Amino acid sequence: MTQAIERIETNYQQIAADLSDELAASAVERDLRAGAPDEEIRRLRETGLLPLVVPKSYGGGGATWAEALKIVQELAKADGSVGQLYGNHLNLTTLAEVAGTPAQAERYYRETVERNLFWANAINTRDERLKLTPEGDHYRVNGIKSFGTGVTEADYRVFSAVQEGVELPPIFVIPRDREGLVYNDDWDNFGQRRTASGSFTFNNVYVVADEVLGPPPDPDGAFATFLGIVAQLTKTYVYLGIAEGALEAAKHYTITQTRPWITSGVDSATKDPYILYHYGEFWIELQAAISLADQTAEKVTAAWEKKAALTHQERGEVAVSVSAAKALATKAGLNIANRIFEVTGTRSTATHYGFDRYWRDLRTFTLHDPVDYKLRDIGNWVLNHELPTITQYS
Secondary structure (H helix, E strand, O other): OHHHHHHHHHHHHHHHHHHHHHHHHHHHHHHHHOOOOHHHHHHHHHHOOOOOOOOHHHOOOOOOHHHHHHHHHHHHHHOHHHHHHHHHHHHHHOHHHHHOOHHHHHHHHHHHHHOOOOEEEEOOOOOOOOEEEEEOOEEEEEEEEOOOEOHHHOOEEEEEOEOOOOOOOOEEEEEOOOOOEEEOOOOOOOOOOOOOOOOEEEEEEEEEHHHEOOOOOOOOOHHHHHHHHHHHHHHHHHHHHHHHHHHHHHHHHHHHOOOOOOOOOOOOHHHOHHHHHHHHHHHHHHHHHHHHHHHHHHHHHHHHHHHHHOOHHHHHHHHHHHHHHHHHHHHHHHHHHHHOHHHHOHHHHOHHHOOHHHHHHHHHHHOOOOHHHHHHHHHHHHHHOOOOOOOOOO
16 A cells, blocks of 8 residues: 555656546446446555545645646546546545544544545435434434435445434444445436435444544634535536546547538538637637636645634635636536537437537536526625635535
8 A cells, every 4th residue: 555655646647647548448338337336446446546635644645635636637537427436535535634523534544544445425415314313322323315426335434414403414424334224226317327326225323423523623613614615626627527528539539530511611520610610619618617727726725734724714715716616617518518519420429429428427417516606606705795605515
């Protein structure tokens, strides 16, 4: 494991690029097959990328968020499902530092490195069917939780549940072998098909008191709610990766397969004036979205490094920047993924090309957080100088 960490420190971008190329070769086949992402998680584990953001003091890669999110983008370029799974994992490996006690943070950081752990979750606080009930010095959990993205393959599984008399839903972490937890195998959506994002049923599941995260050192501090902002930017980089993958795939097809329109007056699709126009439009949109996201990632990195010194004003201003980056990435990504067929042509709609998966993956993901509400928050900041409301989960 030490050798893997040393590799990450020196060339993790190349490791990710190589893995991305590998995953791209089988992405269409895996998308059609759907199911649990066992192969993908195995390869992530083998490459040594799992402890990427764990601080070096615990033996991890020590990557900044600005560095790590480019890896998310690289993987999402090949496969939107892998980008989502890996981005979620990175966020969750740091969860205890933000929402837990110092002892929990140290424990989970060290275990992630030493055991090369993969993390996944079903926090989804809008689903209130899961109940956490105290029982002596521990808890029991019963009910159903939806959107368990990647949880089937996770070593550590993170959930939120409703507890009577507690305002904010507690978050707890349990190992993969905990008895009483059943996957309902009910994920059959048109996108993100290799995330196994279905629901789980809890049958009197035992939870140790220390497996419930928190309280953090300063529950009312700005840092205690900052991971939700990081998670929003992580999704942004998944969107960018999917859009970048769509544009690259379309470009390759146009160069090698697309025929010029019969009335275009040119002998090659790469000289068709309207195809050129569309590619210019796509490229500009994507570069603008990437540039804004990269600037925002630097702000997120700087804010994260302040830890307890982060102020609520600083947190709110970073949140506005993240909302702007996410809104632009959503608009650019959906436009590109939807309109690539205008530059590839009728034959490119054949199922074996799988060009529709880019739009399906992106549309499935973006519906979790409508861009209209991001634009509303930004407009409220521009006109009224009011910062968005931030909780531990958003």
